[in-house]
Amino acid sequence: GALLRAVGVTALMRGFGRAFASKKGHLKVTSEDYNKSRGVQLIDDFVSHTWQTERWSKFLALCLVYNMPAAAACSWLAAVV
Numbered sequence: 507g508a509l510l511r512a513v514g515v516t517a518l519m520r521g522f523g524r525a526f527a528s529k530k531g532h533l534k535v536t537s538e539d540y541n542k543s544r545g546v547q548l549i550d551d552f553v554s555h556t557w558q559t560e561r562w563s564k565f566l567a568l569c570l571v572y573n574m575p576a577a578a579a580c581s582w583l584a585a586v587v
Contacts, residue, residue, distance in 0.1 A: 511543040515572050518553060523565030563577060 544553050
């Protein structure tokens with residue numbers, strides 16, 4: 507496999523941030539998790555997190571960062587129409 511692997515934001519957001527859920531605060535990486543990643547040349551954004559923060563907070567923060575422009579445009583369009 508490639509030395510540099512990553513997952514897309516869609517994978518992080520899937521299942522309302524299921525990727526950030528863990529039991530007892532420990533990450534248990536499975537082959538299924540590994541298969542969600544792919545070899546990349548570079549990483550556009552690095553998402554770091556703490557196990558102490560609830561997964562919902564992380565999910566909502568990602569929604570704000572990655573969906574704000576689209577949400578604002580849709581809101582503006584809905585208000586105009």
